[in-house]
Amino acid sequence: QDNDVSLQLQWVTQSQFAGYYVALDQGYYEDEGLNVTILPGGPDIAPPQVLAGGGADAMLNWMPSALAARERGLPVVNIAQPFKTSGLMLTCWKDTGIESVEDFRGRTIGVWFFGNEYPFLSWMAQAGIPTDGGPDGVTVLRQGFNVDPLLQRQADCISTMTYNEYGQVLDAGVNPDELITFMYEDQGVATLEDGIYVLEQNLEDPVFVEKMVRFVRASMKGWKWAEENPEAAGAIIIEYDETGAQSEAAQVRMMQEVAKLTAGSNGALDPADYERTVATLLGGGSDPVISAAPTGAWTHLITDQALN
């Protein structure tokens, strides 16, 4: 059916994806005549793979991962970029004595892999710090899905999202002044996060394009609503969370933080952000994430129509 859209998320239902759930809940998709299915992600669900397998029409992805997929021969294209700012950061114990990036040498740092390691690796490459665990470099831990490695001091620093894991560290009773954080944005190594991607060949189909226009329009409407109504958006997330294990307070807080990241975006990709992301990734030293600047990795085709 040609009004059906399925969207593959990168993680389980949470406020990181509030815009879409709000659009669904508030009937924005319906208003556009769309029948949208949101597919939550999970560990080891690779959205590009789902897209390649035809399991979804569109996916959310971090741009480094999407560009890497593109180089691997899966031509995905960014059609919209609701997240303007990166929420990724490293959170460290202050009492370890870490004050600057240089102090990472000899430390153990938790990093998410699964396509989310690219920003970190580029950063370290630019800072000239090896990641092979030598005395001069950092020892990288493949971080699981929680903040325990930090709390239990198995790692000196871990990766956190401003909107999620950082809050969990605080929830565990840690005071912000016990911690020192390194925002990727502040380090000049920020890469674009949650963007909407589709397969390139689908964009040759005017029907699909038209469908995506409506989808992006409704989604952005959802995002803006969520930014303005974080409490309500958190409640909506709780409503859609089938596990029943999420707490509303945490989701509301997450929404408040996410709102800061989506605030600067109307949905259209800012080419300058794109160029910065590519530059960061290409600066990846001996083992760069992408070997050449990609072409055609994004388009304003959809947003131009959607935002009119």
Added chain:
Amino acid sequence: MKSLFPILTIVAAILVIWVLAVVPMNMHLTADQAQRDGLMVMPQTPAERQGYSGLGLSFANAGLIPLTYTLDRPRLPSPHQVAGEMWETIALRNVTSRQSLVYHGWVTLSATLVGFAIGTTLGILLAVGIVHNRAMDMSVMPWAIASQTIPILALAPMIIVMMGQFGIQGLLPKAVISAYLSFFPVVVGMVKGLRSPDAMQMDLLRTYYASSSQGFWKLRLPASVPYLFASFKIGISAALVGAIVAELPTGARAGFGARMLVGDQYGNPLVTWAALFAAAITAAALVAIFTAMERLTLRRMGMAAA
């Protein structure tokens, strides 16, 4: 029921060890928290405390011991915390609520049962083929063993993506993974069972000039029933594990697996532990059901007392 008392004894012993272990396991976190709350903690900085073992730190801060039992995010929750969480999510919630472990149990169980049905059917068919066809016997068995050395968690996302490609979502992909884990014990057990009639019993049928299908229905199949039940009992717990594993990459929406993952990701260990125990209890109950069915069937077949 003469096993009840020994079981209770062992359970009691484990509970005692568990309760004792809570203190050293949680002491570092407790000490950190106590310090933030302005209590006196020895030694004074978290970094120094890292040098201590949990036990050592407990001796240094005996006064903090009660607090180790009430942490919100313990490394090792105390038994009463887990029991409390289970009581709350099993007994106090409406069974249709998403907060109810009964609801999640049903989500997992339905995939388990479908997967088990597929797995056992496949396993039995394969066993029949192996027993009746020499080529199949020689070809399939080594690969069946190799198939079980493949980490299912690695295959699960691929299976789910591939099935998603054909528009199959929801229960079925989970069931397929659960079937993958449960077919093997059934094949092994059934091959053994179908081959359990001795040469004399087989010869007897030859003297009657019985066809091979008569041999199957009148001899091999009934003879394999005890083996079948043994396989069922292993297969059903394997199927449950499969369904739980499959719940992680299916979008971790609902079910025991989803609860375990989400409990872990959002720093809620009690949710994880409660789901873990609920899953083990479910497995035990399923096995118990098959044990009862086994007893009933064998008694009806006249094989119970033999």
Added chain:
Amino acid sequence: MTGPALISVLAVWVVGWFINARLAVSRMSDARIIRVLVPVIFGLTLLLIWELLVRMTGVSPIVLPPPSMIAERFANSLPILWVDFEQTIVKGAMTGYVIGMICAFAVAVLADRSDFLTRGILPVGGFMAALPIVGIAPIFVKWLGSDWESKAAVVAVMVFFPILVNIVAGLRDTSAMQRDLMRTYGAGYWQTLFKLRLPAAMPFIFNGLKIATTLALIGAIVAEFFGSPTVGMGFRISTSVGRLALDMVWAEIVVAAIAGSTLYGAVAWIEGRVTFWHPSQRK
């Protein structure tokens, strides 16, 4: 699926099966080469079908790579595969296997001293064995850190129960007559254990050890999904999925299958040496 693909797949299947069917009923079907050849041909047939299907139906290699691509990746990544193998199998799985085995022996001998303990330990052990690995793995990672120690612990827990059950069953497998014989000699508990019950239990014990090999592998790999250093088979599988390097994922799966089958074979080989006397080992 397209017509030609279907036809060629069917053709490959028919040819492969025909060869095997002939070999299986041939006069030399008991010869060692045939016993090896038949499963190999079967495997090759499946691989060929896989290759054909992937190539002819145009499935993206990001979803399912063809075997040829996996083989190429395997050949080109031997050093990485080797360090992953060391980390996961040698450090994680083997250590855990040995620890689990030793614990199982200790508990079995303890339980064996009294019927009361056996009655209590077996059901409780069965209950603990039913705790799903995806639940216990994160807990052990939390307790013991991301490196191989937590993997070894997961493996030890997974293999403990099947081995224990088999030892206990094996120790009970002596006939009343064999035990009475020892009584007529006025033999003590340990004499009876070492001279009668342990040797008699060996076929059971090896049964448990064989089951445990595959469990050990799966346990070590799966536990890495919940936190690990940047090496190891589970780490590589998970990261490679994220990087869409499915050929690497399958190369690791091949390593797992080879390692698993080899370990299984090794245990079976030792079993053959130790239980040479058992009817199932005699020709």
Added chain:
Amino acid sequence: MTADTVISAQGLNLTFQTNDGPVHALKDVNLDIRKGEFISFIGPSGCGKTTFLRCIAGLETPTDGTLSVNGMTPDQARRARAYGYVFQAAGLYPWRTIGGNVKLPLEIMGFSKSEQAERVARVLALVDLAGFEKKFPWQLSGGMQQRASIARALAFDADILLMDEPFGALDEIVRDHLNEQLLALWARTEKTIGFVTHSIPEAVYLSTKIVVMSPRPGRITDVIDSPLPKERPLDIRDSKEFIDIAHRVREGLRAGHVDD
């Protein structure tokens, strides 16, 4: 070979190929069995008694020589269900009642339901097991189980009955009793019976003809015709005639016996 010969073996040879080389289980066996005879095969372990019986039953194929059963090849005779076979152990299926076990061959041979019931009742009565139809094998003593297995072989009323040490596992008293009953049955039904045994008294008590066999290679060393009357009370075994035949059988056995 006369007109009423039912089983005839001429120059029968059978060699098993084993890992330790060929085993000559039967060598140059010649034997004619006439209708209504009760013929016992006796000999030490491994002399080929079972193998010979299995050849007759078409369960084993001789490497050489000819063998005919009711004028057919053994395999044809098997397909024609020409004989009932009783194994050493009762071998009843534990999941079937006694009645169900006896019914088994009838089901396989496609007898009608009513015919099945009727025959089961008749043969169970014949072996003194009327009333035990609904019991499971483990609820019966060893002797009763063995009687049930004989009933099973009788159910489809073949003319030939082949029995391979049917009473080997039973105690002497029960065995005596079953021997008596078997004789009575034989007298009543006029079946041809081939009977393998290890026991000299049993062979002498039952048979019209005793075939003494010897191992390595398995062969017939003596064929002794019994002059005992058809009517045989149990204490015929204390008679001079009986003891003489037994003595002759024992001598025959001893001669062929290779110490192990």
Added chain:
Amino acid sequence: MTADTVISAQGLNLTFQTNDGPVHALKDVNLDIRKGEFISFIGPSGCGKTTFLRCIAGLETPTDGTLSVNGMTPDQARRARAYGYVFQAAGLYPWRTIGGNVKLPLEIMGFSKSEQAERVARVLALVDLAGFEKKFPWQLSGGMQQRASIARALAFDADILLMDEPFGALDEIVRDHLNEQLLALWARTEKTIGFVTHSIPEAVYLSTKIVVMSPRPGRITDVIDSPLPKERPLDIRDSKEFIDIAHRVREGLRAGHVDD
């Protein structure tokens, strides 16, 4: 009870508690066995032969009555390793060679290594198994296995030998042969032998005294002293005397036998 009584049972009773209620396995058993006697126990299945032997061996505890072995309680006698016990099946440990099996009791009783080797060689020669020391049980025939198990019981040279149907599973010829050897051994060593059997000829051929037992409740119904000379060639079994005793035993058995 005279001075040379080695085993003495007075008013022995043993009741097993089973799910189906109590089983009276031994009722009022009185028996004295003198040194050097060869005493056989015969009777139908379930009459308590095994149970009685096990009581003597201290493997079973009587519910009532007194039993002494070598002047001790059976349990003391067991710990003093006063007897060798031979079971119905050879029951050799398959993972030990023949030599290793015979050595087993010696290892347990702590004989020195050299003594072990010497005794193994001696008893294996005694049962005609010299040269088979390195073989595994399954490489031997049933008769040879049974001889090995007798060697095992003889290895530590107890004065009493208790044998529970040791030849039950063997064929008649092999059995004859072992009976002959057993008699020779007994004559040479002057051991006291308690022997359980189902076979009337075997009991008569071997014993100086035959104890006939009867089931439900298990009890002694007859004790027959054998007038046969100590020297017994195998064909003594065709003698009038032998047949008379056998007849008496059979009558005794029949009287006590309840048909199953």
